[in-house]
Amino acid sequence: xxxxxxxxxxxxxxxxxxxxxxxxxxxxxxxxxxxxxxxxxxxxxxxxxxxxxxxxxxxxxxxxxxxxxxxxxxxxxxxxxxxxxxxxxxxxxxxxxxxxxxxxxxxxxxxxxxxxxxxxxxxxxxxxxxxxxxxxxxxxxxxxxxxxxxxxxxxxxxxxxxxxxxxxxxxxxxxxxxxxxxxxxxxxxxxxxxxxxxxxxxxxxxxxxxxxxxxxxxxxxxxxxxxxxxxxxxxxxxxxxxxxxxxxxxxxxxxxxxxxxxxxxxxxxxxxxxxxxxxxxxxxxxxxxxxxxxxxxxxxxxxxxxxxxxxxx
Amino acid sequence: xxxxxxxxxxxxxxxxxxxxxxxxxxxxxxxxxxxxxxxxxxxxxxxxxxxxxxxxxxxxxxxxxxxxxxxxxxxxxxxxxxxxxxxxxxxxxxxxxxxxxxxxxxxxxxxxxxxxxxxxxxxxxxxxxxxxxxxxxxxxxxxxxxxxxxxxxxxxxxxxxxxxxxxxxxxxxxxxxxxxxxxxxxxxxxxxxxxxxxxxxxxxxxxxxxxxxxxxxxxxxxxxxxxxxxxxxxxxxxxxxxxxxxxxxxxxxxxxxxxxxxxxxxxxxxxxxxxxxxxxxxxx
Numbered sequence: 001x002x003x004x005x006x007x008x009x010x011x012x013x014x015x016x017x018x019x020x021x022x023x024x025x026x027x028x029x030x031x032x033x034x035x036x037x038x039x040x041x042x043x044x045x046x047x048x049x050x051x052x053x054x055x056x057x058x059x060x061x062x063x064x065x066x067x068x069x070x071x072x073x074x075x076x077x078x079x080x081x082x083x084x085x086x087x088x089x090x091x092x093x094x095x096x097x098x099x100x101x102x103x104x105x106x107x108x109x110x111x112x113x114x115x116x117x118x119x120x121x122x123x124x125x126x127x128x129x130x131x132x133x134x135x136x137x138x139x140x141x142x143x144x145x146x147x148x149x150x151x152x153x154x155x156x157x158x159x160x161x162x163x164x165x166x167x168x169x170x171x172x173x174x175x176x177x178x179x180x181x182x183x184x185x186x187x188x189x190x191x192x193x194x195x196x197x198x199x200x201x202x203x204x205x206x207x208x209x210x211x212x213x214x215x216x217x218x219x220x221x222x223x224x225x226x227x228x229x230x231x232x233x234x235x236x237x238x239x240x241x242x243x244x245x246x247x248x249x250x251x252x253x254x255x256x257x258x259x260x261x262x263x264x265x266x267x268x269x270x271x272x273x274x275x276x277x278x279x280x281x282x283x284x285x286x287x288x289x290x291x292x293x294x295x296x297x298x299x300x301x302x303x304x305x306x307x308x309x310x311x312x313x
Numbered sequence: 314x315x316x317x318x319x320x321x322x323x324x325x326x327x328x329x330x331x332x333x334x335x336x337x338x339x340x341x342x343x344x345x346x347x348x349x350x351x352x353x354x355x356x357x358x359x360x361x362x363x364x365x366x367x368x369x370x371x372x373x374x375x376x377x378x379x380x381x382x383x384x385x386x387x388x389x390x391x392x393x394x395x396x397x398x399x400x401x402x403x404x405x406x407x408x409x410x411x412x413x414x415x416x417x418x419x420x421x422x423x424x425x426x427x428x429x430x431x432x433x434x435x436x437x438x439x440x441x442x443x444x445x446x447x448x449x450x451x452x453x454x455x456x457x458x459x460x461x462x463x464x465x466x467x468x469x470x471x472x473x474x475x476x477x478x479x480x481x482x483x484x485x486x487x488x489x490x491x492x493x494x495x496x497x498x499x500x501x502x503x504x505x506x507x508x509x510x511x512x513x514x515x516x517x518x519x520x521x522x523x524x525x526x527x528x529x530x531x532x533x534x535x536x537x538x539x540x541x542x543x544x545x546x547x548x549x550x551x552x553x554x555x556x557x558x559x560x561x562x563x564x565x566x567x568x569x570x571x572x573x574x575x576x577x578x579x580x581x582x583x584x585x586x587x588x589x590x591x592x593x594x595x596x597x
Contacts, residue, residue: 266518268461268480268499271442287401287441288422295400297419300439301458302479305499305517 003027008158017154024142031163036137038188063170130186191218193250268305361392372398
């Protein structure tokens with residue numbers, strides 16, 4: 001069934017890493033297979049943050065094929081070579097796990113070409129590119145993933161996250177949420193539900209030059225929105241189009257550099273509880289997620305069917 | 314399902330539109346008989362004193378611990394229990410089958426006070442999905458908003474939300490009353506079979522979709538009617554009942570119920586006569 005959570009501070013920053021960790025940990029019973037975070041951090045905005053993986057986490061119930069770490073290292077060398085060929089300046093490099101990296105890079109050309117070049121390497125996937133987006137996903141619950149990547153001290157304005165129960169595809173990082181809104185910097189999506197016109201939409205979007213990295217139906221939302229925005233639609237317009245363009249049951253969140261949005265399908269089949277105040281919006285699949293950061297008595301509500309909302313930082 | 318006969322004398326409830334079919338057969342129309350003493354108490358229920366009051370802080374308890382503690386307090390005769398810090402926990406206050414004043418100082422998660430028969434419950438907060446599911450009797454008052462499937466499959470009692478409710482309110486309702494002071498989402502009264510739903514505000518699309526029987530009253534705008542849901546004239550009996558119920562629900566003071574829209578089943582989906590004999594036997 002999966003659990004999703006999101007929050008946005010308006011006009012200030014906070015420890016969004018820890019807040020989202022608490023919210024997602026409260027939703028662990030909805031999805032124990034993997035956890036993902038898309039956090040919008042207080043970076044200096046000078047460089048792109050590139051997060052990518054060169055292999056899979058093969059422990060913790062993974063359905064991925066086991067590979068030796070030397071294979072990962074070889075792939076990383078190929079990535080570095082490609083970056084050099086693209087004229088990318090790597091300012092800072094962090095190896096987070098044997099299979100995932102965080103780079104700070106300087107690059108001012110086309111992101112789609114950049115992404116195609118990097119992802120042409122076998123088993124290499126860009127998790128995110130952005131000037132503030134830090135997208136982390138891995139197998140395990142919220143606390144496990146947060147501790148593995150040191151997220152609980154991350155300061156930022158907003159974030160979305162996902163506790164996944166694998167139903168439509170394997171237990172692996174590539175199928176975990178959030179999904180990056182390729183090729184747009186700083187766009188991420190999490191989803192709870194099932195999409196029933198995934199393959200029809202995928203074929204159409206791939207013919208338009210969009211790319212899919214997984215076979216997870218939820219990735220369609222990110223690609224669907226990215227394609228609409230590529231054609232000039234605003235985020236909110238794209239989200240409203242998704243209510244009819246996507247078939248199935250869904251509640252999803254989308255975040256950009258300075259905004260957070262939610263959409264709920266016209267059947268209102270998937271849960272969402274929302275708290276909204278002047279300086280904070282927090283939402284999750286269950287109220288218990290919101291209570292993990294706001295234990296005091298507050299007013300919450302369920303958005304109605306077919307509702308789309310977008311908030312700015 | 315039962316045989317459907319419409320030529321018998323109507324009860325007052327039928328006249329008022331609560332249900333229109335007359336059920337016959339060996340297992341139908343068996344109503345509660347107050348002369349049968351064994352019907353008064355379920356196994357495992359308690360005789361409590363409303364004047365004996367206590368507080369229970371469930372902040373550090375899971376739902377099972379909290380529910381066991383409530384049961385323990387009832388066994389000690391406490392008839393008024395105030396629950397502190399529910400903090401959105403699921404399945405609190407479920408399965409209470411005796412009289413009790415139960416007050417939650419905060420919000421509940423999913424399946425709050427489900428499968429109850431008799432207690433008076435007040436939630437000074439919000440409730441999540443499927444509040445009071447399968448309730449048999451009693452009164453539940455929610456001071457704020459409620460999630461989807463509010464009052465799913467209730468058989469009796471009064472379920473009241475002073476705020477707004479989500480989608481599929483009263484889904485599969487089989488009796489009792491659901492009263493909402495605010496708006497309601499899509500598919501309100503979906504597949505309801507008996508009972509009444511009162512929404513003072515607006516409702517979403519597909520109101521009363523596939524409803525078999527029962528009545529829905531709407532004070533505001535209707536997104537759309539569902540399959541086989543039709544508008545019916547509001548009667549003097551309806552007005553009388555609505556005014557009385559709103560008073561009990563402590564909402565809608567000075568609300569002009571005569572302008573509400575009454576929605577009932579069009580009965581186009583009553584296809585039992587079209588069944589083959591073997592299917593009919595199974596259905597009955």
